Amino acid sequence: MVIRMRHTRAHTKNRRSHHALKAPNLATCANCGATHRPHHMCLECGFYNGRQVMDLKAKKESREARLQAKREAISAQAAQIDPTEADSVAEAPAPEAIDEPKREEQK
Ligand SMILES: [Zn+2]
Numbered sequence: 001m002v003i004r005m006r007h008t009r010a011h012t013k014n015r016r017s018h019h020a021l022k023a024p025n026l027a028t029c030a031n032c033g034a035t036h037r038p039h040h041m042c043l044e045c046g047f048y049n050g051r052q053v054m055d056l057k058a059k060k061e062s063r064e065a066r067l068q069a070k071r072e073a074i075s076a077q078a079a080q081i082d083p084t085e086a087d088s089v090a091e092a093p094a095p096e097a098i099d100e101p102k103r104e105e106q107k
Contacts (some may be wrong), residue, residue, distance in 0.1 A: 008017075026035040029042040030050060041048040046056040
């Protein structure tokens, strides 16, 4: 950077005086009392403007069921792979052991 382009400290601080972050405006839900973004659906109960626009409870339950099925599938897969993977891990050298000879070659 050329000195001609450099701003004074005062110039920099004057510019940055407008960079402060503001706390977000939050409204309280009329249905459950939780805070939510104004003009947005309440993320706790799914209400907007006095009526339910999204069934968050059903959505959460379906998501939990999907995640549980995924976890079970992964654990079942890991149980099948484990005996063979344990042998390959024992045969392969540790990553630290691989790194050390390379560093010596570079020197
Ligand atoms: Zn609510």
